[in-house]
Amino acid sequence: MKNGKLLLLICIVLTGVRPVNSQTKPGDPSWNYASAKKIMTDAYWQLWNADVQKKIDKDIDLYRKSDASLSFADAAPGTEVRIEQISHDFIFGANIFNYDQLGTTERNRRYKELFGTLFNSATIPFYWKKFEMEPNRPRFKQEYWDTEQYWNAVKKPKDEPHWRRPAPDPIVEFCISRGIRPYGHTIAWGNPKWQHPEWLYEQFCPKNEKEKLAKFTKEELGKLTAKEISALAPEYVAAVGRAFDKRVEELAAYYGDKVPGWDVVNESAVDFHGNAVTGDVITNSRYGNLLPGDYTNRTFRKANEVFPKNVSLNINDYANNQNYTDQVKDLLAKGRRIDIMGSQMHLFNPQQCLDVAAGKEIETPEIVWDKMKIMSQAKLPIHLSEITITAPDDNEKGRNIQAVIAYNLYRLWFSVESMMGITWWNIVDDCGAPGEPTTSGLFTRNMEPKPSFFALQKLINQEWVTSLTAKTDQNNKVDFRGFKGKYRVTWKARSGEYREEVFSLNKHGDGFK
Template sequence: MNQKIIYILLLQCLFQTPQYANGIETEKTRGTISQKDTVMSAAYWKLWNSKVQAKIDRDIEENRKADAVLNLKGLPAGTAITVKQVSHDFIFGAHIFNFNQLGSNDLNTKYKELYGTLFNSATIPFYWKKFEMQPNRPRFREEYWDTEEYWNQVKEPQKEPHWRRPATDPIVEFCENKGIRLHGHTMTWGNREWHNPEWLFDDFCPQEEKEKLNKFSQDELYKLSPAEIENLAPVFSKELTRLFERRVVELANYYGDRIHSWDVVNESATDFGSGQMVPGDKICKSHYGLMPGDYTFESFKIANRVFPENTLLNINDYKNDADYLNQIKDLRSRGSRVDITGSQMHLFNPQSSLDIAEGKAIETPEIVWDKMAILSKAGLPIHLSEITITSPGDDKRGQEIQAIIARNLYRLWFSVKPMMGITWWNVVDGCGAPGEPSVSGLFSRDMKPKPSFYALNNLINHEWKTNTTVKVGKDGIAKFRGFKGRYSISWENSAGEQQNIEFYLKEDGDGL
């Protein structure tokens, strides 16, 4: 089969437009195949060729499905059993940072309806800087400035200090009511711009110590040994360690096992790889600034102690390389419970999406397989915890480029054996952090679905859901092979009464 035919078949599948659930208006994707023929280059389709697509299909069949056995003795042979998949075992997530912040009840309703229809997992923001703007005043509970009424009156939401940082209790309750998996992001991160509050360094560093530290530039501080820094600021070092521990304990005590998983530490592999995380040192000369010594290990040690065993503890990073793998191995060799490897993939630069369309070597199948092969050596499930795919230019072609890249990458990621989930980052255009692209969403700012939404919805809710009818054999057993997840089956008994039962398909042989 030649490349052009494969390309046309893929596009026909991609631009099917099933109605979007729960009343969100559908905008049908326009354009003809001849127009779409110019979207991606021949070089792109050479990389994503028929052999690659066939391997992806085989791996999906092998890694994401299982054989169900329904032992229904007593039913006559030939009885029809209706099989309906009601949930996925695989995580299809997104962050929920814009909860009640989109400016109208209508937009907020459309946003919330995605959780439970497209997404079965929500990443909740716990960035310390905005979660605890003032010492000892964490923002668990909703206040007026977190309400929909407040945000509906705000003209420039991006200028509000808590934009993309809603109070967490309303989100937890919303997700619990809808059966959405919850993921907390993040407990510890060295980044002062986005995570660590200003008071952490200003209020708890004595003036005398602050003056000593301020005599050194960042480069000069970096040249000092941890012992020299500790001698300069012993109270600062002690308080920094205490506050980091207090935060982890506070989150564990407050939520217990209500939040299913956490990023315990975010993006610390660079410090590990530089050799600055030294056991026993009280200060780490992090590339972010000063941090408690060996802070990743210490954070996991605390989390291991205070969180329930059924709460999964993740590490999260963008490096996807040997440094990250070695960090995970080092943590586990020292007794840290690390349950999941978090991996990131951000195409923030619109040019990257254009380069991919031209067939350049960016997130090609071989590159993705190689990265996943490295991370799989840790022996843990992999959660692709943050992904961004930008729509270059956000014109018709740019949106189609985004959709095609998303479809192919999701198929590839879904096929990888240790992969347990994929989490899209910014769902709505214009709702990213400063510096992130404004057109990387699945929806426009007024919640109109883009082609990328249809691409993912078609995969998650159609291609990757098993809905079928099977018949009972002479031995009273019915069988089917389906995507892993929760199922509802129904049939009529001899009295013509409808019977229903549910079960979870996880491994071959699961059923009734």
């Protein structure tokens, strides 16, 4: 501390912070929550009633704020002290899958500006299928086809094989330069469409083993035991296991703790209590392909061996049910280190959001509380790692429905004790994966802000930021209660010199060490 003059009676270190941009516009004067909320039905407000809102407010104050007591030895009683929050402890993130891919330099500039102003975390794509299109050739570094120049000239970006799959190195460096938490997604996932490379089978399964496996239909193969499959294709079984281990080892060796958090395994609860048994070398995954036996347990074990201890090792799933929670508890009982439990919420179908506005029981407060209660059994911080809220129509009414739903759900999620972060999935319209809604962004395809953007900005950069001016009391102290995060304090000392200090107000357990 500077000259030892400022005594902070709170001294918990904060990590993963984001700079609050004081230049961020306060919001669109043409949109405000009080007016927009009228678009929702009475049935909706019966679910989101005054008692619910009071509970949310109470829990936000209880779980997202902390008390501070500052003592100023070099200041006289009555000295004016300026206290400004400069970053959040809580994670507000988005995926950054369209880095330099939006077609113009201006769109890309606006896109990047969101990270470090609205978002303090960026989920970076490491999907194996496009990250390593050929064996032993991982796409860490930017090549010409990853550059802004390349994408600005592309007429049909969605037809490109690496659409939404940019090279990660430039993004990691960008995040570090902005003080943003880079987050890797995902190391292991059984999904053959988006993650599992075809070359695993093509290259590593010998001809004689392919011939044996080809005698079985997909349904017949799915009924074979791990022992029977191992007898049919022992070389391939061993090769798949080695490939999974090698992928973990390469990512850990390359990035170390430069990427401080990873989804180690994604959406694997579908295989829990299925055919994957600890000790088996292969499993008939419910994704319809052959994976290392108990690949979730195996991948976490390997990750804990090779990643630095200050890197967060996390699990992620859409299940949000008892089976997923039981899987996590089972992994913890096996001695696996899991730092954060990821949860997803996707309102992909526009009709779902119309139904929400109509008051149907979809993602109501009670439903959310029940899900979080089940997941909290694992006693881990929860990251709402992927969310999608679709504008049911691409017009003013539809966009306002999206904004009101987002505003209320973010408030609810922010109030949950075990929640450590919320990550919006696709922030630009028509930039999701095939089959995902085209109007689920916070921005139009031309990077024009929608009401949902202003709704989140109102919460994150206005309502959930603590800034105040106070005067020291007779004991030269200032007490206040504020949102958890990093603060800057400025005051005038007895000498006439202006002093400034930065301190951290409480740290919520987000898995970072």
